[in-house]
Amino acid sequence: MKIAVIGTGYVGLVTGVCLSDIGHTVICIDVDQEKVKRLQSGDPIIYEPGLEDLMKKNIEKSRLSFSGNHQTGLAGAEVVYIAVGTPQNHDGSANLNYIEAAATDIAKNITQDTVVVTKSTVPVGTNQHIKEVITVNLVHPVKVTVVSNPEFLREGSAIQDTFSGDRIVIGTDDEQAAYIIEEINQPFGIPVYKTDIASAEMIKYASNAFLATKISFINEIANICEKTGANVDAVAAGMGLDNRIGPKFLSAGLGYGGSCFPKDTNALVQLAGNHEHDFKLLKSVIEVNNNQPLHLFQKAKQRLGDFKGKKIAVLGLAFKPNTDDMREAPSTLLIQQLLEEGANVTAFDPIAIENARRILGDGLTYSESIDETLQDAEATFIVTDWEKVKNIDLATLEQRMKYPIVFDGRNCFALEAVKTANIEYYSMGRSDIANREKLAVGGSNK
Numbered sequence: 001m002k003i004a005v006i007g008t009g010y011v012g013l014v015t016g017v018c019l020s021d022i023g024h025t026v027i028c029i030d031v032d033q034e035k036v037k038r039l040q041s042g043d044p045i046i047y048e049p050g051l052e053d054l055m056k057k058n059i060e061k062s063r064l065s066f067s068g069n070h071q072t073g074l075a076g077a078e079v080v081y082i083a084v085g086t087p088q089n090h091d092g093s094a095n096l097n098y099i100e101a102a103a104t105d106i107a108k109n110i111t112q113d114t115v116v117v118t119k120s121t122v123p124v125g126t127n128q129h130i131k132e133v134i135t136v137n138l139v140h141p142v143k144v145t146v147v148s149n150p151e152f153l154r155e156g157s158a159i160q161d162t163f164s165g166d167r168i169v170i171g172t173d174d175e176q177a178a179y180i181i182e183e184i185n186q187p188f189g190i191p192v193y194k195t196d197i198a199s200a201e202m203i204k205y206a207s208n209a210f211l212a213t214k215i216s217f218i219n220e221i222a223n224i225c226e227k228t229g230a231n232v233d234a235v236a237a238g239m240g241l242d243n244r245i246g247p248k249f250l251s252a253g254l255g256y257g258g259s260c261f262p263k264d265t266n267a268l269v270q271l272a273g274n275h276e277h278d279f280k281l282l283k284s285v286i287e288v289n290n291n292q293p294l295h296l297f298q299k300a301k302q303r304l305g306d307f308k309g310k311k312i313a314v315l316g317l318a319f320k321p322n323t324d325d326m327r328e329a330p331s332t333l334l335i336q337q338l339l340e341e342g343a344n345v346t347a348f349d350p351i352a353i354e355n356a357r358r359i360l361g362d363g364l365t366y367s368e369s370i371d372e373t374l375q376d377a378e379a380t381f382i383v384t385d386w387e388k389v390k391n392i393d394l395a396t397l398e399q400r401m402k403y404p405i406v407f408d409g410r411n412c413f414a415l416e417a418v419k420t421a422n423i424e425y426y427s428m429g430r431s432d433i434a435n436r437e438k439l440a441v442g443g444s445n446k
C-alpha cells in the first residue's frame, strides 16, 4: 500500500517507520525543512530506542522516504495519515490549527480517492470537521473517507508498542475504509477494535484520562501513607494483585508529565465543559498532579530550612526514562522553584540536557555525570527513574555529597537497602529514614 504520513514527530515518524517495516511504501511529510533534511540523512532527531536502526534499514530498502513538500509527498498516496501536534490552547482546549492546515494540504494535493486516517489525539467531532475542511478545499473531484485511528504508543518504548500494542482502534462509518486500515495493520497481528468515529475519538481521551487518574489516585494514597505510617509501594503491590485493578500505573511519585497526559486531561475537561458537563473527578486528578512536585519540594524545604546558596543535585530531567522529551516534565517546576529560592542547582540527565536547556535556560549547571552532579551537594532530588539512577551505589551518595540527604521523587531504592546506608532519605508515601545517629549532622543543614 502507498501511504503518506503528515507530521514527523514521535507519532508520525514511528508510525511511518513501522508501516514501512511491515512492507508498505511510506513517505513522511513535514513542514519543517531542516527536520526533513536530517530525516533524509537517516537521523531520527528524537531519541527512541530502536528507531534509528529501523529507519535506516527501511530507507535503504527504498520503502521509506521523507519530503518537505505536500504535493510531492501526497502524489499517488492511497492512504494519508495525519500525525501533527494538537497542543494545548490557553484555556486547556486542544489547538486544532495544525490539523486544519494538514486537512487543507491534503485537499489541495490529492488527485485520487483517498482514505484519511487521523492518528493525532483530537476531540470528539474533529474527524467530521476534517472531512468538511477537505471537502470545501478539494481541488480534484475525488472521494475522501475519514478514519479515526488513535495512537496509544508510549515514548521510550514506541517501537515495541507499535509492534505489540494491546489494540488498534478503527473508528469510521465506512466499511471499505475500515477494511483497508485493518489490512494495512494486519502484519502487526494486534487485535483490532472497530467502532464509530466519535467513540474512537473518545476512547483515546478516556484511556489517557483513566491512566492519569490511576497515577493521581496512588499519589493521594501515598500522601496519606506518609501521614499514617503505611508504605505506598506495599499498598500498590497488594492492590495490584486484584485482577480488576492490576499492578500497572500504580507507581507513586512526582506525578505524570509528558506531551500528552497533561494536555489531554485538560482537553477532556474542556470538551466536557463545552457540553455543559463539569468533569469534577478529572479536575481533581489534574489538581493532585500539579501539587505533587511541590509536595516533595516542601518536604525538602522543611528539612533544610532554606535553599539559599546551597548546591542542590537533581538527578533526571526528562519527564520519564528512555526519552529526551522535556514537555511538562515535573523536573521543570521543581527546578524553577529551587532556583527561585536561591539554590545552586546541578542537574544530571543522560540525554535530555539539550531540550532542558531550551526550557530552563542557563541558570543552572547541566551534567551528564552522576558523580559530578552529586559532588559536594547538600541535598539530592531524584526526579527521573533512569536505570543509571536506580543503579547508584548508595555509598556513592555519602562519599560524594557534602551531606547525604536524598529526596527521592520516584522511590528508586528499597527502604531496607537505605537503612543500611549512611544517608538521610525521604521518598514518596514511605517512612523517612533519618539515619542521623550514623551521620555527623552537616554544617549548613539544620
Ligand SMILES: NC(=O)C1=CN([C@@H]2O[C@H](COP(=O)(O)OP(=O)(O)OC[C@H]3O[C@@H](n4cnc5c(N)ncnc54)[C@H](O)[C@@H]3O)[C@@H](O)[C@H]2O)C=CC1
Binding pocket: 006, 007, 008, 009, 010, 011, 012, 029, 030, 031, 032, 035, 083, 084, 085, 086, 098, 101, 102, 105, 119, 120, 121, 122, 151, 152, 153, 154, 155, 259, 260
Ligand atoms: N508523543 C506521543 O507519545 C504521543 C502523541 N500522540 C498524539 O499524536 C499527535 C502528534 O504528537 P507528536 O508526534 O508528539 O507531535 P510533535 O509535535 O512531536 O510533531 C508534530 C510534527 O508535525 C509537523 N507538522 C505540523 N503541521 C504540519 C503540516 N501541515 N504538514 C506537515 N507537517 C506538519 C511539525 O513540524 C512536527 O514535526 C498529537 O495529537 C499527540 O497528542 C498520541 C500518542 C502518543
Ligand SMILES: O=C(O)[C@H]1O[C@H](OP(=O)(O)OP(=O)(O)OC[C@H]2O[C@@H](n3ccc(=O)[nH]c3=O)[C@H](O)[C@@H]2O)[C@H](O)[C@@H](O)[C@@H]1O
Binding pocket: 121, 151, 152, 153, 154, 155, 156, 208, 211, 215, 248, 249, 250, 251, 252, 253, 254, 255, 256, 257, 258, 259, 260, 261, 319, 320
Ligand atoms: O497519548 C500519549 O501521548 C501517550 O501517553 C502516555 O504515554 P507517555 O506519556 O509516553 O508515558 P507514560 O509511560 O504513560 O508515562 C506518563 C507519565 O506518567 C508517569 N507515571 C507513569 C506510571 C506510573 O505508575 N506513575 C507515574 O508517575 C511517568 O513518570 C510519566 O511522567 C500513555 O501511556 C500512552 O498510551 C499514550 O499513547
